[in-house]
Amino acid sequence: MLTRRKVLQTAGTVALLGSVAPARVAFGAAPTENRLAIVILRGGLDGLPAEPPYADPRHRPLRPSIAVPSPGQEDGALDLNGTFGLHPARAPLRKRYGQKQLLIVQAATTGYAQRSHFDGQNVLENGTNIPYGAQDGWLNRALLRLNDGDRRLGLSVGHSVPLVMRGDARVQTWAPTNLPQADDDFLTRLAYVYEGDSMLSDALREARQSQDIASGMMDRGAATRGPRGQYKILSEAAGRLLASPDGPRIAVFEAGGWDTHFGQIFRLRQQLGELAAGLMTFKENLGPAWDKTAVIVLSEFGRTAAENGSRGTDHGVGGIALLLGGAVAGGRFIGDWPGLSERALYEGRDVQPTTDYRVLLKAMLRDRMGLDEAFIEDVVFPASRSVPAANGLFRSA
């Protein structure tokens, strides 16, 4: 082994260290001022309590102990259109609906028609119609075209990067921490140790650059202080970073706790309330950029139409999607509502899916990010011509 003394005498090492000081990140002009956020709710969000179809005659009989009561009753739904309502815990979203910034897509799901969380999430994120059909995520593939030089348009908030954002395109990452920052000299030495190990050197370089970009926009410990709740980092970090003129443009955020097999009333009241509050804080942090923003809220699937034996619901295919933001042409429901009659249910148990998420996602990329349809069809969502992008989801940009 080399001794410390011997190496310190080697002038070459020192010179080399000097030459690998971190390059400051150059900012290119953003190709767009529009913002997107994709919120993935893991576990299978139950669409029925989220937007209760209170006028459907089968709604209460299917869910005798957990149906959200009709508008006007205690803890009743907030009426939206005389047929569907909004869960009372989502009250902050009602105003957005009134201002035509909330669009609700009933009976929506991925193209995956089974009931495994993990395969369902994989399909939602890989963008093919097959579990493990691609190693990277559809959003990352879109970023391959959207990123402009060093400018990173994608932002992943949280400790791990969700599959939807993984792949060859470089993305900005951010997670809150209370650990002391490692000093630059140490990181520079470490970068030198990592040369030759592409996984570690890439990750370290990305992390240092992300840290550089975020410094000045975000405080490291932000979102770890104050009231707890997993939507805090979405609302604060994603909102502030997206708002920044030099910042990213498309944020991804994931949150768990939606697998409501039991005691669903209490859990959804809490979860839906926190999500609604998080989305509103996100809006506040975005400031004027909200007008150019579209948020989409998705989950890997929905749940059974009927309640199960534990005042909850089991995994079911048809779910829901929400589009929210100043750029959304909202204040309405879209998608065919198949109803809850026994014949209408998928395999006799789940809400029949009628809208494939990809029609929404493709429209977002085309209308808000300006991606051309051929690229979307060939690369982002391959083999998806049978589910063409929806029209008219957004206000004209």
Next chain:
Amino acid sequence: MTTSDAFIAANRFGLGSRPGELAEIASDPRGWITGQISIVNAVPPELRNFPSSAEIITGINAARSKGPEYLRSMMGQGYRKTLFPEIVARTQAHIRTAQPFRERMVLFWANHFTVSVTKRIIGPTIGAYEREAIRPHVFGRFEDMLLATAHHPTMLSYLDNNISFGPNSRVGKRRGRGLNENLAREILELHTLGVNGGYTQSDVTEFAKILTGWTHGGTRSKQSLRRLGPIHGRFEYREIFHEPGPKTLLGKRFTENGEQEGVDALKELARHPATAKFIAEKLARHFIADDPPTAAVKALEAAFRQSGGHLGTVSRTLIGLDAVWSEPLAKVKTPYELVVSTLRAVAFDDISQRAFLGAFREMGQRPFSAPSPAGWPDRAKDWMSPESLMRRVEWLRAISARLPRSLNPDRIAEQTIGPVISARTEEMIAAAPSGEEALALLFASPEFQRR
């Protein structure tokens, strides 16, 4: 070659080498591992004084029957006095143990049969679950572990089987309650056959019916108190929850047979060829590479089937595979493995509960809190995002500043990654401006981040 084998034994099969351990292993790496295969259920001394799940569950449910404020206080106590201290004690046991292969297998199987604090009520019992349902079977029969986990009150609560009712059972009819298919689905998808194992929605529903009545004695109505006696925290089969009549699972008919139906069904699942394949893939992924070679998977699958799922035999087959010994740095350590191996390297475990829990949280892997029933992921790309690498580096930099100044970085490097150290890493450790930075560079190095 021999020393590379010692490195693999210590890191891939073990939990990282303690001072002197590499030298000890070097004479017979395979023998060092196989010597730890024993069906004796050895609970490390650090974990012996923690309460059983029956005690904990009885306490929680006794408090529940007194009122919500009692329950809240008992749960708080369960976390403070049992869960958190047990996480620390278990980590310390892993830092100190001389049987790290056995402990790695405990971690592997506890992750396979995941339960998690994401279901708050079970938090205090998770350590007990691992001691009671996992530990005794890691070198025994897979079937026994499957039966033990599926019977365990912690699993029954985690996946809601304690609140699943046959629609035609007495309780189902009287109270209009029905199935909860959570446990049935996850046993098929995650514990036995795997998602492509050839089952359908109808199998999930039928299996859920088979498992109705499998609950624990922690809750009682007033009437049942008289009939069943006082509450307790052990498994209990309740006929009045059980769906009567025949059921069909994977084409096989199960005639009405109460609790035994579930036992028979689990035994069928344990013996099913899809289970052998699923387990073989998972083991190969953990011990060989994120995308393991087919031949190795096939060998493990054959060993599993031929031995009737005897995990000691499967472990011996694993140790005998050439693929296991060919690439010393194929796998990335999880944050938990990184913390344990770092502290093993310096034989240091004088860390407060707060600091341990904080480190795990910062790096995204607090024990007993996997985000879903699938457990923690086992591929590099799930752990090496830029943010998570930075958290590792920052923690390693901070902990290195807290270690005794008497440590000699060159010597620790030699005793941990010595057999595989690159010239670059060696040079940079030697060139570090201080001892603590030398240690931090060592622990952050590619050779130390991998196993």
